[in-house]
Amino acid sequence: MIDRLIERIAETQNPTVAGLDPKLDYVPDFIKAEMFEKYGETLKAAAKALLAFNKGLIDALCDVVPAVKPQCAYYEMYGYHGVKTLYKTIAYAKKKGMLVITDGKRNDIGTTMEAYAMAHLGALSLGGEAVEPFGGDALTVNGYLGSDGITPLLKICKERDKGIFVLVKTSNLSSGELQDRLVDGKPVYQLMGEMCEAWGSELAGKYGYSSVGAVVGATYPKQLEELRVKLPHTFFLVPGYGAQGGGAADAAGAFDSRGLGAIVNSSRGIICAYRKEGCPETDYAGAARREALRMKEDLLSQIGTIRLD
Amino acid sequence: MIDRLIERIAETQNPTVAGLDPKLDYVPDFIKAEMFEKYGETLKAAAKALLAFNKGLIDALCDVVPAVKPQCAYYEMYGYHGVKTLYKTIAYAKKKGMLVITDGKRNDIGTTMEAYAMAHLGALSLGGEAVEPFGGDALTVNGYLGSDGITPLLKICKERDKGIFVLVKTSNLSSGELQDRLVDGKPVYQLMGEMCEAWGSELAGKYGYSSVGAVVGATYPKQLEELRVKLPHTFFLVPGYGAQGGGAADAAGAFDSRGLGAIVNSSRGIICAYRKEGCPETDYAGAARREALRMKEDLLSQIGTIRLD
Numbered sequence: 001m002i003d004r005l006i007e008r009i010a011e012t013q014n015p016t017v018a019g020l021d022p023k024l025d026y027v028p029d030f031i032k033a034e035m036f037e038k039y040g041e042t043l044k045a046a047a048k049a050l051l052a053f054n055k056g057l058i059d060a061l062c063d064v065v066p067a068v069k070p071q072c073a074y075y076e077m078y079g080y081h082g083v084k085t086l087y088k089t090i091a092y093a094k095k096k097g098m099l100v101i102t103d104g105k106r107n108d109i110g111t112t113m114e115a116y117a118m119a120h121l122g123a124l125s126l127g128g129e130a131v132e133p134f135g136g137d138a139l140t141v142n143g144y145l146g147s148d149g150i151t152p153l154l155k156i157c158k159e160r161d162k163g164i165f166v167l168v169k170t171s172n173l174s175s176g177e178l179q180d181r182l183v184d185g186k187p188v189y190q191l192m193g194e195m196c197e198a199w200g201s202e203l204a205g206k207y208g209y210s211s212v213g214a215v216v217g218a219t220y221p222k223q224l225e226e227l228r229v230k231l232p233h234t235f236f237l238v239p240g241y242g243a244q245g246g247g248a249a250d251a252a253g254a255f256d257s258r259g260l261g262a263i264v265n266s267s268r269g270i271i272c273a274y275r276k277e278g279c280p281e282t283d284y285a286g287a288a289r290r291e292a293l294r295m296k297e298d299l300l301s302q303i304g305t306i307r308l309d
Numbered sequence: 310m311i312d313r314l315i316e317r318i319a320e321t322q323n324p325t326v327a328g329l330d331p332k333l334d335y336v337p338d339f340i341k342a343e344m345f346e347k348y349g350e351t352l353k354a355a356a357k358a359l360l361a362f363n364k365g366l367i368d369a370l371c372d373v374v375p376a377v378k379p380q381c382a383y384y385e386m387y388g389y390h391g392v393k394t395l396y397k398t399i400a401y402a403k404k405k406g407m408l409v410i411t412d413g414k415r416n417d418i419g420t421t422m423e424a425y426a427m428a429h430l431g432a433l434s435l436g437g438e439a440v441e442p443f444g445g446d447a448l449t450v451n452g453y454l455g456s457d458g459i460t461p462l463l464k465i466c467k468e469r470d471k472g473i474f475v476l477v478k479t480s481n482l483s484s485g486e487l488q489d490r491l492v493d494g495k496p497v498y499q500l501m502g503e504m505c506e507a508w509g510s511e512l513a514g515k516y517g518y519s520s521v522g523a524v525v526g527a528t529y530p531k532q533l534e535e536l537r538v539k540l541p542h543t544f545f546l547v548p549g550y551g552a553q554g555g556g557a558a559d560a561a562g563a564f565d566s567r568g569l570g571a572i573v574n575s576s577r578g579i580i581c582a583y584r585k586e587g588c589p590e591t592d593y594a595g596a597a598r599r600e601a602l603r604m605k606e607d608l609l610s611q612i613g614t615i616r617l618d
Contacts, residue, residue, distance in 0.1 A: 023424070041436030073417060073424035077433070079442035080393040087389050107414050107451055108382060109481040109548075115332070115382035124386070127350030133388035142416055144453045145479050146486030170454050172418040177455030178500065183490040188497070191487065239418075 001137050001163030002205040002213070002235055005099050006260060008066035010306050014296040015259070017067040017101060017237070018288070019267025020057065020089060021074045022050045026272050028281035047081035050074075053284075054089045057271060060285035062096035065292050067137075069101040069237075069265055090135050101237065102136035105167060107145055113152040121153070121162040138163035140215060140237070143192055150199055154212070157203055163211035168193045168227065171217025171240030189216075189223065193231045200233055207260060207308060209235040216254065218246030218264065225253030228261060236262040241295070242269030248295075252302040259306035266295055310446050310472030311514040311522070311544055314408050315569060317375035319615050323605040324568070326376040326410060326546070327597070328576025329366065329398060330383045331359045335581050337590035356390035359383075362593075363398045366580060369594035371405035374601050376446075378546075378574055381413040399444050410546065411445035414476060416454055422461040430462070430471040447472035449524060449546070452501055459508055463521070466512055472520035477502045477536065480526025480549030498525075498532065502540045509542055516569060516617060518544040525563065527555030527573065534562030537570060545571040550604070551578030557604075561611040568615035575604055 009015050024032065027049050035052065039045035058068065068089075075086035090100045106116040120139040123130035143150055143166045153164050169179055169189040179189040193214055200210030210233050216224050218240035228236070236254045240246040241264045254262035273291035274284035300306075318324050333341065333355050341358050348354035367377065377398075384395035399409045415425045429448045432439035452459055452475045462473050478488055478498040488498040502523055509519030519542050525533050527549035537545070545563045549555040550573045563571035582600035583593035609615075 021421070021424075043433070043435065043440060043442065046433075046435065071417075071421055071424075073415070073421045073428060076428035077424045077442055079428075079440075080389055080396050082428075082442070083392040084389040105416050105451075106382070107416070107476075108380075109479065109553075112330070112380060112382045115330075115380075115386045119382060119385035119388075119391075124352070124355075126352065126355065131352060131388075133352065133386055133391070142414075142451050142453050144451055144476055144487060145481055146483035146488070148481050148483040167416075167453055170418065172454055172457050174455035174457040177504070178453060178497070179455070181492040181497075181500065183492060183497075188487070188490075188492075191490065195486070244418075 001157065001161055002209050002211045003207060005067065005263065006205070006207050006209065006308070008099060009263065010308050012064055012066050013300065013306055014065060015255070015263050015299055015306065016065055016292065016295055017069045017263045017265045018057065018061055018065050018270045018292060019265045020054055020068050020070040020271065021267040022053050022271060023074055024049065027053045028274070028284050030282060043079045044081045047078045047085040050078065050082065051085040051088055055092055056285040057288050058093050058096050058098065060289040061292055062098050064289065064296070065098070067099040067101055067263065068093045069103050071267070072102065072104040087134055094135065100136045101138045101140065101165065102134060103140045105140050105142050107142035107149055109145060110148040110152055113149050117153045117156040121160060122156045138165060140165045140167070142167045143195060147195070154199060154202055157211050163213060165213040165215050165237040166192065166196050168196065168214040169216045169220055169223050171219045171244055171246070175217065190230065193227055193234065196234045197231050204233065209233055209261065213237055215239065218251040219244055221250040221253055224251070228253055228256070238262050238264045242266040248298040248302045251299065255303045258308070259303040264299060269295070310466065310470055311518050311520045312516060314376065314572065315514070315516050315518065315617070317408060318572065319617050321373055321375050322609065322615055323374055324572050324608055324615065325374055325601065325604055326378045326572045326574045327366065327370055327374050327579045327601060328574045329363055329377050329379040329580065330576040331362050331580060332383055333358065336362045337583070337593050339591060352388045352390045356387045356394040359387065359391065360394040360397055364401055365594040366597050367402050367405050367407065369598040370601055371407050373598065373605070374407070376408040376410055376572065377402045378410040378412050380576070381411065396443055403444065409445045410447045410449065410474065411443060412449045414449050414451050416451035416458055418454060419457040419461055422458050426462045426465040430469060431465045447474060449474045449476070451476045452504060456504070463508060463511055466520050472522060474522040474524050474546040475501065475505050477505065477523040478525045478529055478532050480528045480553055480555070484526065499539065502536055502543065505543045506540050513542065518542055518570065522546055524548065527560040528553055530559040530562055533560070537562055537565070547571050547573045551575040557607040557611045560608065564612045567617070568612040573608060578604070
């Protein structure tokens with residue numbers, strides 16, 4: 001997975017991932033009106049509106065942004081209809097050549113993680129066929145339960161060329177309440193980062209990074225820089241750019257000298273760009289594309305041209 | 310929520326929750342055959358088989374077991390069809406008078422936790438009606454992100470009489486890799502437990518416990534006993550009984566002198582009881598009931614009669 005992601009980042013010269021966190025509030029009225037007219041003001045209509053919104057975004061972004069990151073919470077909020085939209089969004093993004101990082105932050109004991117691994121990265125054998133329940137390329141996970149909550153994922157990652165991103169230092173204000181506490185003189189986030197390096201040793205890719213990545217927020221630029229040095233084989237998924245307050249300079253420390261090592265997420269910044277820009281809402285996808293290109297230039301101004309060698 | 314749960318435990322004199330973790334492998338052949346014939350060998354058929362299996366279990370358990378705990382992973386494994394079965398299972402269990410603890414171990418930053426809170430404990434306003442996306446009574450969560458990943462849940466818990474259970478000391482073998490590490494001389498699990506006490510102060514119930522509970526495994530009886538003393542207002546959800554190796558004596562430390570303070574989960578032990586018992590598979594629900602009653606006697610032999618005063 002990590003090699004596919006890195007190659008796509010180099011092709012597009014864009015180390016960003018578009019977070020698809022489509023609350024109904026963010027969806028333009030003309031889409032909502034159409035779906036409410038067809039299906040009534042129901043969860044089904046809401047879910048159909050989210051899907052139409054997402055498809056427009058994916059069409060506008062797929063040649064300039066390497067990956068999307070649908071956040072499960074925003075689909076679960078619309079019940080099983082919303083979860084069907086998650087499935088269809090993943091399928092559509094893949095059809096358009098994008099990589100998909102399913103943002104579920106799943107975690108549990110080993111037997112249960114086998115089920116999550118199967119759900120989000122695996123395929124069931126049914127009726128003589130391999131059926132992917134969701135079909136993402138990577139899944140975000142939480143390592144609070146330790147190794148036996150992570151190893152079932154590694155098996156499927158290896159067999160099916162998939163990846164995971166483990167929460168290390170999250171972007172939110174209170175992340176330090178646990179993550180910054182010191183264990184034998186080291187913060188908890190560093191301990192978690194070291195586990196990522198260990199878990200990733202089985203999943204090394206050809207550009208120096210493994211398919212076990214880490215989530216490290218742009219809102220903590222010092223820690224980001226420090227972890228880049230301490231975790232040389234761990235690719236970073238960096239939230240916190242844009243709406244959460246992080247800028248390109250804050251994210252810069254996540255990258256190595258080739259401009260590799262990280263992918264920066266923006267969700268509301270991209271999908272709600274039409275509001276900030278003030279363009280007609282029918283041009284919401286165009287605004288998303290313009291914002292994604294602006295963000296790309298913003299990041300490249302800090303890290304230079306992205307090179308594979 | 311916690312008062313409703315405690316009262317139902319006292320009524321049934323049973324501090325157990327049945328974990329509904331229905332892998333297709335666990336479902337009796339006669340149910341699978343019926344659904345495969347109707348819908349082909351598809352995810353839809355698998356999801357319908359899980360629902361039929363669950364309904365049989367709920368019918369057999371609803372007057373002797375106070376609550377069920379569907380594990381989200383086993384539903385997501387069957388795609389959005391499986392997630393529809395999760396929704397229908399929750400609705401059916403509630404109709405039959407059971408409390409529902411949705412086991413999702415969800416976690417994220419604040420704005421995203423608002424979406425998860427809405428999904429699993431809240432209701433959306435759509436077409437002038439309040440629509441519950443999933444409708445559980447409580448949700449398991451992971452506190453790795455600290456307070457601002459938990460507080461959005463407390464608001465909905467207060468408004469709608471719901472609850473959460475935060476991972477503190479999990480039942481799996483490697484839980485100690487992070488959770489047992491010392492921070493200022495205290496293990497991480499204790500730190501997390503103290504946060505539960507703090508978060509719960511706003512959600513106190515009338516029996517001394519709050520609607521912010523903790524997950525503490527029966528596989529670590531010493532820590533369970535220690536935490537019962539240190540976290541006097543935190544109700545425990547105790548996994549690890551049965552298939553994971555914990556016995557009633559291991560779980561006993563989770564209870565106070567009234568026999569309150571905890572609810573012990575058994576998943577495979579109950580739902581796969583027909584295999585262990587060797588009865589005809591058409592009697593799978595009867596076997597589940599017999600195992601639930603055996604487990605009840607096993608627990609009561611340790612803690613005595615459950616009293617509310």
